[in-house]
Amino acid sequence: xQSLEQPSEVTAVEGAIVQINCTYQTSGFYGLSWYQQHDGxxxxxxxxxxxxxxxxxxxxxSFLSRSDSYGYLLLQELQMKDSASYFCAxxxxxxxxxxxxxxxxxxxxx
Amino acid sequence: ETGVTQTPRHLVMGMTNxxxxxxxxxxxxxxxxxxxxxxxxxLELMFVYSLEERVENNSVPSRFSPECPNSSHxxxxxxxxQPEDSALYLCxxxxxxxxxxxxxxxxxxxxxxxxx
Numbered sequence: 684x685q686s687l688e689q690p691s692e693v694t695a696v697e698g699a700i701v702q703i704n705c706t707y708q709t710s711g712f713y714g715l716s717w718y719q720q721h722d723g724x725x726x727x728x729x730x731x732x733x734x735x736x737x738x739x740x741x742x743x744x745s746f747l748s749r750s751d752s753y754g755y756l757l758l759q760e761l762q763m764k765d766s767a768s769y770f771c772a773x774x775x776x777x778x779x780x781x782x783x784x785x786x787x788x789x790x791x792x793x
Numbered sequence: 794e795t796g797v798t799q800t801p802r803h804l805v806m807g808m809t810n811x812x813x814x815x816x817x818x819x820x821x822x823x824x825x826x827x828x829x830x831x832x833x834x835x836l837e838l839m840f841v842y843s844l845e846e847r848v849e850n851n852s853v854p855s856r857f858s859p860e861c862p863n864s865s866h867x868x869x870x871x872x873x874x875q876p877e878d879s880a881l882y883l884c885x886x887x888x889x890x891x892x893x894x895x896x897x898x899x900x901x902x903x904x905x906x907x908x909x
Binding site: 687713714716724725726727728731770772773774780781782783784785786 | 797833834835836838841849851883885896897898899900901902903
């Protein structure tokens with residue numbers, strides 16, 4: 684079957700660094716994505732990894748290891764506004780649908 | 794208007810009502826999606842339209858009926874719903890190409906549906 688696993692909750696303090704892990708099992712693999720969703724809002728795209736390695740976009744970085752079926756989202760210099768749910772998602776074939784994880788709720792404390 | 798818009802933002806309906814959710818994308822994309830998001834659950838894909846043709850129907854009950862009259866508009870017609878259908882319904886769009894895609898989908902704000 685197809686599944687993604689990520690922690691349900693993570694708590695951190697302002698200014699800290701937090702890593703949200705995602706492991707996946709899919710029949711095929713066409714990239715790992717991350718989405719952010721604030722409470723009551725729309726999910727917004729954060730990053731995409733199609734190949735192994737680290738992709739950096741400002742305070743956010745995303746990593747992929749295809750051999751380990753594993754990726755993570757790294758958030759640096761945490762701010763209160765980063766409190767949100769973070770979803771990893773994979774596409775299981777070139778023309779296929781996105782499969783989402785159940786989301787990690789990040790709480791940033793002062 | 795920019796991005797992806799959805800109306801209404803909130804909807805309360807009885808089990809015997811018929812209503813429709815509307816989605817419009819202003820991004821020139823060629824694919825549109827309906828997702829259901831229930832509390833503490835992952836986003837569940839319901840329907841996919843690519844170039845106005847339905848390409849995915851994820852075993853969704855027939856009380857949900859999608860319609861895609863053109864590449865910019867997507868509807869979800871609702872009838873005889875159940876209380877367990879109460880959820881946030883999200884519309885999304887993307888530009889699907891034959892080459893490498895970055896899995897980026899653009900979501901609307903959603904319709905919060907409550908079925909009494």
